[in-house]
Structures are given as C-alpha cells and as structure tokens.
Amino acid sequence: MDQYIGTPLEVRSDKDAGLFQVSRRVFTDPEILAREHEKLFQRCWLYLGHDSELSEPGSFLTRTVAGRDFIFNRNSQGKVNCFYNLCTHRGGRVCREKSGKASVFQCFYHGWVFGSDGGLRVIPQEGAYPEGYKNDSRGLVHVPRLEQYRGFFFINLDANAMSLSDYLAGAKEYIDNIVDQSEIGMAIMPGGQNFQVDANWKLWHENGMDPFHVQSVHSTYFEYAADATKAGTDRANAQGVSTAEFDTKASAEVMMAGRYKALMQTKTKFAFDLGNGHMAYDYPSNHGRPFAQWHPTWDPKYKAELDRVYQKAVDRVGPERTKKMAHFDHHILIFPNLAIVDNHGIMIRTYFSKKPAEMLVQSWTIAPKEESPEIRKLRLFSYMDFLGPAGFGTPDDVEAIEAAQRGYKGAEDYGGWNDISAGVAPKDPMTFVKHGDEGRMRVFWTKWQEYMSS
Ligand code: FES
Ligand SMILES: [Fe+2]
Numbered sequence: 230m231d232q233y234i235g236t237p238l239e240v241r242s243d244k245d246a247g248l249f250q251v252s253r254r255v256f257t258d259p260e261i262l263a264r265e266h267e268k269l270f271q272r273c274w275l276y277l278g279h280d281s282e283l284s285e286p287g288s289f290l291t292r293t294v295a296g297r298d299f300i301f302n303r304n305s306q307g308k309v310n311c312f313y314n315l316c317t318h319r320g321g322r323v324c325r326e327k328s329g330k331a332s333v334f335q336c337f338y339h340g341w342v343f344g345s346d347g348g349l350r351v352i353p354q355e356g357a358y359p360e361g362y363k364n365d366s367r368g369l370v371h372v373p374r375l376e377q378y379r380g381f382f383f384i385n386l387d388a389n390a391m392s393l394s395d396y397l398a399g400a401k402e403y404i405d406n407i408v409d410q411s412e413i414g415m416a417i418m419p420g421g422q423n424f425q426v427d428a429n430w431k432l433w434h435e436n437g438m439d440p441f442h443v444q445s446v447h448s449t450y451f452e453y454a455a456d457a458t459k460a461g462t463d464r465a466n467a468q469g470v471s472t473a474e475f476d477t478k479a480s481a482e483v484m485m486a487g488r489y490k491a492l493m494q495t496k497t498k499f500a501f502d503l504g505n506g507h508m509a510y511d512y513p514s515n516h517g518r519p520f521a522q523w524h525p526t527w528d529p530k531y532k533a534e535l536d537r538v539y540q541k542a543v544d545r546v547g548p549e550r551t552k553k554m555a556h557f558d559h560h561i562l563i564f565p566n567l568a569i570v571d572n573h574g575i576m577i578r579t580y581f582s583k584k585p586a587e588m589l590v591q592s593w594t595i596a597p598k599e600e601s602p603e604i605r606k607l608r609l610f611s612y613m614d615f616l617g618p619a620g621f622g623t624p625d626d627v628e629a630i631e632a633a634q635r636g637y638k639g640a641e642d643y644g645g646w647n648d649i650s651a652g653v654a655p656k657d658p659m660t661f662v663k664h665g666d667e668g669r670m671r672v673f674w675t676k677w678q679e680y681m682s683s
Contacts, residue, residue, distance in 0.1 A: 240678045241646070247654030249671055250646035253637045256429040261681075262585045268680050269565050270295040271386045274396045276567040276579050277301055277311060279595065280380035281416035282328075287345055290328035293591075294384060296583055299372060300324050301382070304345035305332055309377075311384055312347050312369035323369065334369075343369050379408045380415065399503030403561045406554050407571060409546050410520040411597035417577075418609065421593040422618050426627050428634035430566060430580040430588040431677075436626050437560060437568045438508060438669040440500070441651070446629050450621040454516060454526065461525035470529040492556055500665025506564030506676025508669050511557045519574055519608035520597070521555045527607065534604055564676055573622075574612025586634050592616075649674065 239261070242249045255261050275294050278301050282290055289302035291314055298314040300323065316323050321338030324331075333350060335342045342351035347369035355363060374385035376393035378401060383393050394401070408415055426433065436442065444451070462472045492513035500510040517524035521538040523531055542551040558572035570576040578592040594612050596605060615622045637645075652666025 239681065240674055242653070244653060247650055249649045249653050249667070249674075251649060251674055253640040253645045253647060256432065256634060257585050257637050257641055259585055262429075262582060264681060266295070268683070269677070270581075272390060272680065273565050274374075274376075274383040274385050274390065274393050275565075276563070276577070277375070277382045277384045279415075279417045279577075279593075280309070280377065280382065281414065281595075281598075283309060285330070287330040287332055288328075289324065289326075289331055289334075289345070291324050291326065293581075293589070294579075295386070295581060298322065299384070300334065300369070302331075302345055304347075306346070308346070309375070309382065310345075310347060311372040311375045311382070313372065315370065316341060317349070317367045317369065318352075347371065379404055396505055397563070398505045398507060399501065400507045400509070400561055400563050403503070403509050403559060403569070406550070406559065407569065407575060407595070409550070410542070410554060412541070412545060412599060414598050415595045416598045418594050418596055421591065423589065423591050424618050426580075426588050426590055426631060427586060428588060428627075428630040429585055430582040431673075432630040432633060433580045433588060433590065433626075434562060434566060434568065434673060435670050436630055437562050437570070438510075438673060440510075440665055440667070440669060442626075442629060446625045447622060449625065450615070453621065457526045458524075461527065465525050465529050468529050470532065472525045475525055498665075500669050502668075502672045503561075506673055507562060508672045509559060509561045510665055510669065511553070511559050514556055514558045514572065516573065517607075517611060518555060518558075518572070519600075519604060519611060520571075521551075531603065531607055534601055538600075538604070562673070564673065565680075570616065573615035574608050576612065576616045586637075592618075 239252045239255055240250070241252075277294055277299065278290065278292055282288070283301065283303035286303055286305050286307050289300055292299050292301055300312045300314045301310075302312075303309050312323075314323050315321075316336040316338060318336065318339055318341050321336045323334045323336045323343060325337060332345050333342050334345075335351075340351075340353045341349065344350050348365060349363050349367045352358065352363050372384045372386070373388040374390055374393075376383060376385075378393055378397055381404060385393075390396070397404070458475070462475070465472050499512055500508065502508055514522060515524075517527040517531075521535045521542060523529075523535045539551060539555055542554065546554070559570070561569040561571075563569070566579050566581060568576070568578045570578070575595050576592055577595060578590060580588045580590045582588045594609070594616075596608055600608065614620050617623060649667045649670050652668045653671075655666070
C-alpha cells in the first residue's frame, strides 16, 4: 500500500511495489521553499567556515549562510565568534569587507562602532541618549549556536538544537580522514568560488549522491582520462618509471586492472548511511590524488614526494587508514546542504536557494599546511581541472541539473514525480550491493521529509 509522507504529498514510497518517488513540486513551489527555510535551515547545523580562515586575533570574514549575513571572526582575545552582520541601531550592515583584520567594526550607516568581541564601543551622538545607553545589550547579536568539529565551524539558528558532535554522527570519521592528512593542520586556500546555478539547491545535493549519472554525464572526462593515462604511461615508461601497478594498456583495463582492481576487492560495500541524513561513499581512485597517490597522468617528477607523504602518513596513522585516505575517493554529504568531496583535491561546497529555481553555490578547497610548493601547485591544478566551475566535472553536473529544472516548469502543469526507486526491492539484490543504488538519495529524502513534516 502507498505510504504518503509530507504535507501535502511530497515523498511517497511503496516497498512492496519497489517504489520511492519525490514530487517535482519540491523543486518549484515557493511555499515548499519557505517551509524548508523554516523547518530545515532554522534547525539544522549549517557550515560556516574553517578555523584556518581566522589565522590571528582580529581576523574576520563575512559570510552568507541560509540567506543571512554573518561576521565570522577571532576577537582580540583569540575567541571565535559569529555575529549577525546587522547593526543594533537601525539594521545597517556593520562590516562590508569580505575579509581582513580589525579590532573594531564601524557601521557605515550612522557610524556606531563595535569591538571585535561584539560590544558596543562608540555612539557618535552619545549625548543624545540617556546615561548608560551605550551598554552590552546593544552589542552585536551572536548567532544562537556556534560549534566546531576539528576546525570546521557550523552554526545553528535553533538555540535548543542537539550538539554539533551528535548531529555529525558518522560523518565525523570522514572529517577525521580529511584532517589527518596533515601533521600540523589543514588550511583553506585563499579565495574560493561563488556562482549561481539555475536549479533548486536539492538537485545539487542529490547529484552529489547519485551513483548512476557518472558514466553518462561525465563521459567526456573518462575519454580524456583514458587518453591522458595512455600518454602518461608512455612518458613514465620512457623515463624508466614503472606503471605496472596501474596496468593502463587500454581504457577498459584502466577501470578494472592492477591496484584499482585489488582495492575494489578489499571492500564489500562503498556507500554508507552515516546517520541524521548524512551519507558517504568511498571508491577506489583511478586518478592522481594530491594526498597521496601518484598516477601516470601526472609527471613522474611528483612521484617521490607523493610517496614520501604517503609513508609519513603510514608512520602517523598506520597503514590501513593511510590506504583508505590516499587510495580511495570520498564523497561526504552532510545534511542538509554541505558536500565535502575528496578526490582530485578536496572541495567544500554549500548551496542555498532564495528562489526555487536558483541556488548560490559557495566552494572552497583545503590542503595540508605543510605541503611542498610543487605538490600544492599540482593540487590546485588538479582541483580546478575537475572540481572547479569550469573543470571537467562541475559544468557537466550543472548542465544536467539545470536541464532537469527547466523540465520541471512543464511538470508544473501536470504534477509529476521523480523516481528514486532503484534498490527499494531489487529483483537481483546483489546488483548494486557494493556501489550503492539510489538508496543513497533516499537517505537524504527520508530525513528531508522528517524535518518538513515535524
Ligand atoms: S544603522 Fe548602524 S549606525 Fe545606524
Ligand atoms: Fe557529477
């Protein structure tokens, strides 16, 4: 029997019929978006920024999360804060810079001045107010909750929310595997990418979990990778560098040979429900990884340094964790709108919609602080080459989800449902046991309907 979930019908499932579907209205209906803003974004932990972005006392940056403007700073005493970027006088924007260092912030509207601890310091027309008017109650307003896990700061607009540590649940192990790629700490690389995509925010999150789009949407990349691997193998062999473990004679063999094949056999499962709507998948990597896997597509001059980084990690965290961290790609989707992708580099990405058919995407990349200049350069190139807004991966994904969003315009006329049924009741239960099926996406949608209905 059908089980309808949501108010009104947004997600429906029927296990006996092998069915799980999501109404296309969730991507187009302004009322549903308004409800998401209230039910999800005012209750979930949302990524704000990283400790390394506030390198010294007084460091600050301004950031938009869930449509709200914040000041994220380290005050003069070294304490990290997150204030609404909103003047307590008449709502002016207190800080208009993207980042910098400041012991005070002066609102540009009428000049009230606030300390880096948020306290109100100066009212230019103070004589117009009673004695004691300039007091703590008129300081900048702190976000209700600000917590961090290993340098990753999150905010919550609900003062009564569970702790960040409880919320992250199984995702913490994956964050550990990012952070422990460094001996001395990870640092966000200067800059980042902000761009708009003409699609609903959930389409991007869903795409990040979608196992079935990869071969078709990213076919250009796989063709390029096969050619580059072949050319790189010839180059390496000409220099006397062995590529035996990659066995790269032909593209089909690239996929299923050598170390890659061996790694495939080390695990029985690659996709994981991490709890609280988060999920991850780990996949043996068949390309170069800045931490710490040389591959024939990369110049052999990088091999010795990457091998050294690998060995140092073995000494630090042991061989098993190092193998997992260096030879596997990791996609971590943290509910509701954060993706951490560790493959050709490490991408941290959030997405948020103010209108149903648009989203603002914000992306950063993070790297070990001690990385050599050569590997850093290689990392940044590799990251932009695949994960950048004009890389091999991102534009293909954008094209796919924008096209779907345009299609939903037509679906507004007759309703319609997206089908996310693969794996609900498979006739061959072994088909996708390793790689995961659309159950990855159902992890998200099940939690989504839970928040939206409560
Ligand atoms: S609104 Fe900020 S000083 Fe008036
Ligand atoms: Fe993709």
